[in-house]
Amino acid sequence: MIEKTIAEKAAEAVSALYRANIAAEDFQIEKTNPEFEGDYTLVVFPLARFSKKPPPDTAKEMGEYLVGHMDELSGFSVVKGFLNLSVIESYWVDLFLNIIQEENYGFAKEIEKQPFVIEYSSPNTNKPLHLGHIRNNLLGYSIAEIMKANGKNVVKINLINDRGIHICKSMLAWQKWGEGETPESSGLKGDHLIGKYYVLFDQMHKTEIKEMVHRGFTEKDAINEAPLMQAAREMLRKWENADADVLDIWRLMNSWVYEGFDETYKRLGVDFDKTNYESQTYLQGKEIVEEGLEKGVLYKKPDGSVWIDLTDEGLDQKLLLRSDGTSVYMTQDIGTAQRRWDEFHPEKLLYVVGNEQIYHFDVLKKVLKKLGRDWAGIVYHLSYGMVELPHGRMKSREGTVVDADDLMDEMFETARKTTEELGKTGDFSEEEKKSLFQMISLGALKYYILKVDPRKNMLFNPEESIDFNGNTGPFIQYTYARIQSVLRKSEKGTADLTQHLEKSSIQITSGEKQLIQMINGFPQIVAQAGENYSPALIANYCFDLVKEYNHYYQSTPILKRVEPEVAGFRLVLSHFTGKIIKKSMRLLGIDVPGRM
RNA sequence: GGUCCAGUAGCUCAGCUGGAUAGAGCAACAGCCUUCUAAGCUGUGGGUCCCAGGUUCGAAUCCUGGCUGGAUCACCA
Numbered sequence: 001m002i003e004k005t006i007a008e009k010a011a012e013a014v015s016a017l018y019r020a021n022i023a024a025e026d027f028q029i030e031k032t033n034p035e036f037e038g039d040y041t042l043v044v045f046p047l048a049r050f051s052k053k054p055p056p057d058t059a060k061e062m063g064e065y066l067v068g069h070m071d072e073l074s075g076f077s078v079v080k081g082f083l084n085l086s087v088i089e090s091y092w093v094d095l096f097l098n099i100i101q102e103e104n105y106g107f108a109k110e111i112e113k114q115p116f117v118i119e120y121s122s123p124n125t126n127k128p129l130h131l132g133h134i135r136n137n138l139l140g141y142s143i144a145e146i147m148k149a150n151g152k153n154v155v156k157i158n159l160i161n162d163r164g165i166h167i168c169k170s171m172l173a174w175q176k177w178g179e180g181e182t183p184e185s186s187g188l189k190g191d192h193l194i195g196k197y198y199v200l201f202d203q204m205h206k207t208e209i210k211e212m213v214h215r216g217f218t219e220k221d222a223i224n225e226a227p228l229m230q231a232a233r234e235m236l237r238k239w240e241n242a243d244a245d246v247l248d249i250w251r252l253m254n255s256w257v258y259e260g261f262d263e264t265y266k267r268l269g270v271d272f273d274k275t276n277y278e279s280q281t282y283l284q285g286k287e288i289v290e291e292g293l294e295k296g297v298l299y300k301k302p303d304g305s306v307w308i309d310l311t312d313e314g315l316d317q318k319l320l321l322r323s324d325g326t327s328v329y330m331t332q333d334i335g336t337a338q339r340r341w342d343e344f345h346p347e348k349l350l351y352v353v354g355n356e357q358i359y360h361f362d363v364l365k366k367v368l369k370k371l372g373r374d375w376a377g378i379v380y381h382l383s384y385g386m387v388e389l390p391h392g393r394m395k396s397r398e399g400t401v402v403d404a405d406d407l408m409d410e411m412f413e414t415a416r417k418t419t420e421e422l423g424k425t426g427d428f429s430e431e432e433k434k435s436l437f438q439m440i441s442l443g444a445l446k447y448y449i450l451k452v453d454p455r456k457n458m459l460f461n462p463e464e465s466i467d468f469n470g471n472t473g474p475f476i477q478y479t480y481a482r483i484q485s486v487l488r489k490s491e492k493g494t495a496d497l498t499q500h501l502e503k504s505s506i507q508i509t510s511g512e513k514q515l516i517q518m519i520n521g522f523p524q525i526v527a528q529a530g531e532n533y534s535p536a537l538i539a540n541y542c543f544d545l546v547k548e549y550n551h552y553y554q555s556t557p558i559l560k561r562v563e564p565e566v567a568g569f570r571l572v573l574s575h576f577t578g579k580i581i582k583k584s585m586r587l588l589g590i591d592v593p594g595r596m
Numbered sequence: 597g598g599u600c601c602a603g604u605a606g607c608u609c610a611g612c613u614g615g616a617u618a619g620a621g622c623a624a625c626a627g628c629c630u631u632c633u634a635a636g637c638u639g640u641g642g643g644u645c646c647c648a649g650g651u652u653c654g655a656a657u658c659c660u661g662g663c664u665g666g667a668u669c670a671c672c673a
Contacts, residue, residue: 033616043615045653055653081653082616124673161673278673305671314599315669322671329673358600359668385601386667393666422635440635452609455601457666459608468635470621471609478635486632540610543620554628554637561631596635 001095002072002087003029006040013065020050031517037077038084039517042066045081055081089513093506096516100498100576106523106583108151115344116152118144120352121270122159125257126166127195129264129404131387131460132354132394135449138589139384140352141270142450142535145587150530155344158272159336162254163279168235170194171249172228173201183256189263189405190256204228240326264404269442269589276336284335286327288371289320297370310366318363333364334371341375348378350533355383355455382533385457387449402462411441411466418468424596436593440474443590447473450588451539471543473590476581479546479553480592483578486558487571494575497568505565511552512570515577518545522580526587535588542584549577 007024014022028043044059051058056078063076063083074088099105120140123133144154174181174197183190205228212222223229238246265271289306292298298308298320306321320331340349351361361381368376386393394401415437419425425433444466451471452458468474487494508516522541529537558570582592 028615030615036616041616045615048653079616164673166673303671316598319671324671326671328671332673354667355601356667357673360673362600383601383667388666418635422633424633424635456609457602461608464607464622467622470635472621472635474635475621478633482633482636489632536610540620543610547620550636551638553632557631559632596633 002091003040005070005072006042006066006085009066009069010042010062012069013062014047014050017061017065018047018050018052022047022050032084036079036082036084037086039087040085042083042085043081044083048081059083089508090503092513092516093503093508095520096573096576097501097503099516099519100572106526106580107149110151111148111153112151112347113153115155115346116147116348116350117155117157117340117344117346118147118350118352119157119159120144121265121272122161122353123261124161124164124166125191125194125254126170126198128189128191128260130394131402131404131407134268134404134407134445135384135387135458136352136354137265137268137270138446138449139382139454139535141268141589142538142587143350143352143382143533145589146526146529146533146535146538149526149587152347152530155274155346156272157274157276157340159276159278159281161278163239163277163282165232165236166198167250167254168232168239169201170198171246171253172232172235173197173204174253175249183259189260190258191260191264192403192405194253194257194260201228201232267408267438267442268404269591278332281336281339282327282332284339285331285333286321286335288334288338289327289331292320292371295372297372308367308370310363310370313366315359315363315366318367320367330360330363330367333360334367337364337368337379338373341373341378345375346378348380350380350382352382352384355385357381358383382454384454388457388459390459390461390463402460408441408445411445412437414466415441415444415468415474419596436596439591439593440468440477440596443473443477443585443592444468445473446588446590447476447539450535451543453536454534473585474596476542476546476585477590477592478596479550480578480581480585481594481596482553483549483574483581484594487575487578490559490567490571492568492571494572497572501569501572502565506569507566508569509556511548511556512573514548515545515552515573518548519576519580522584529587538584538587542581542588545577545584546581549574549581 004024006029007027010027011022011024014020028046030041030043032038032041042059042062044062045055047058047062048055051061053061059078059081063078063085066085067073067076072087072091073085075086077084118140121133121137123129140156144156147154174194177200178197181193183193186193188196205226208226208228209219209222212226213219217225235246239250289298292308293300293306298306300306301323303323304325305319305323307317307319309317311317318330319328321327337349340346353361358381361379361383365376365379368379388394389400389402391400419437419440425436428436448466449458466472525537525541529535556570558574559567562570585592
């Protein structure tokens with residue numbers, strides 16, 4: 001707000017001093033580096049052309065003009081071409097008093113009507129969720145929260161891949177060797193049980209391949225012609241022909257998986273407004289392909305397969321229908337995109353999908369455009385990086401996947417151990433303890449994953465596990481809990497205190513000014529996180545805020561040994577800082593405890 | 597080979613719509629609990645911002661070329 005005034009006055013100054021016209025938006029005004037005196041810095045190098053004087057002289061003249069024409073400025077200093085401006089103290093107090101009156105500070109006041117669709121999670125039903133899925137789920141959920149805070153009418157969709165050769169593999173293995181095993185009889189979570197048979201299929205398949213290669217088959221032929229693989233394909237054919245027995249097994253096994261997924265989702269704290277199943281959508285898109293053929297946008301090869309030529313767009317030719325007329329992934333995605341457009345007419349269709357599918361979404365957008373869908377521009381692939389382990393990528397076949405449920409269990413144990421060693425939960429009930437450990441362990445995990453830029457690959461080192469000190473979720477949670485503790489110790493409620501704050505009686509320290517400035521930056525960060533679809537910006541902001549507060553807390557008495565009015569202001573400041581921490585963490589899907 | 601993404605401290609990451617002496621956390625070392633929670637705070641050491649050019653008053657940031665790593669280019673999803 002004041003930056004804008006400075007810029008306007010600066011434009012005025014340039015016009016008055018140097019008879020040049022520069023738009024207010026073209027001035028560079030930044031927060032002054034902490035090592036220099038001042039609050040805002042005007043970069044004057046670019047003005048030297050107009051003043052025809054060295055930058056320091058220009059800065060001095062500008063500084064004199066600005067301080068002379070703005071009541072909010074108390075003084076200035078010049079370092080080379082940088083004009084550092086100091087703002088009067090009461091400005092910050094006023095600013096803070098206004099901010100705390102605002103309802104739902106930093107968030108949009110109302111929600112727009114047009115939907116904003118986010119697809120995320122989208123698991124396969126043949127194995128349990130792993131660390132890679134966790135990143136996807138946390139990102140999807142957090143981005144949804146951030147977009148809501150930016151006033152978007154968010155619709156979260158999970159598109160479950162419940163059909164295809166992969167699930168047939170699990171089904172086949174279970175049918176052959178499962179002996180009727182169920183989640184109840186085995187004590188295994190449904191998704192883990194199905195995963196077990198998927199692995200078993202793979203093992204047996206490999207054994208067959210080995211034998212066949214021994215008998216003289218090539219590796220490639222062996223993979224495709226192994227009896228197990230043929231049986232799996234046969235099963236898929238039966239499924240597509242609605243074979244009653246196959247469908248029964250399919251429904252049964254999928255129901256186990258869903259129960260398992262639901263449990264994991266619930267524990268992770270993610271949810272969806274809609275769940276779609278590929279078994280119900282995989283046939284969609286065919287009509288659109290037919291339409292494209294009629295229009296001449298697509299072409300048919302002699303064998304009957306349908307293609308689109310994207311070489312003029314810098315891409316290749318892409319298959320849209322197999323020679324037997326069945327659809328592929330792309331066909332399906334064309335169909336679901338169309339359906340979502342028809343249903344929602346959304347502002348955006350955001351797909352949270354890993355960066356290995358960049359090419360796929362490039363093609364999808366271009367195909368839609370070629371097919372005359374002028375809304376193709378709403379499709380946005382939010383591609384996030386891989387989660388790597390110290391040894392490299394996770395590979396399910398090599399058993400190096402980090403299982404989502406196991407990871408959360410381990411984190412819970414670590415949280416329990418650490419907390420009990422610190423001995424702070426002596427008077428907690430069992431219920432309270434459990435909920436606290438859950439909160440801390442998930443806070444650690446979620447923060448660890450969300451603090452890094454979504455687009456980048458990230459490294460997860462299970463050996464070092466996840467720390468609870470430093471730039472971590474628990475560190476932030478701890479700071480929040482400390483604030484709550486202070487608030488509990490004051491006799492007066494903060495609502496009451498807020499009412500009775502008197503501007504004139506408030507003198508602020510430099511630490512308090514810093515905090516107010518950071519709080520003042522919150523709305524901008526929320527907006528920026530929304531523009532960039534980046535929870536990492538929220539995480540980093542929150543960490544900085546918490547660091548600043550901890551420094552303040554350590555050096556400044558809030559309740560003790562201070563005048564009641566001073567204590568009142570400090571309490572309100574602490575309380576409000578706590579509120580921002582809570583809101584930021586909520587945007588990341590992380591809860592904060594009242595005590596820890 | 598084509599396309600896309602990344603390369604910053606020993607490690608994990610910020611900073612990237614150009615601005616001052618490049619920042620955090622972890623790890624190492626040295627301090628701080630007789631004041632509100634020490635899961636905290638303070639300090640020290642640690643850098644060829646992959647390399648080479650270019651644009652600019654000014655480049656980690658923008659452009660070009662190269663090097664390294666990753667992803668992708670299926671009648672898979």
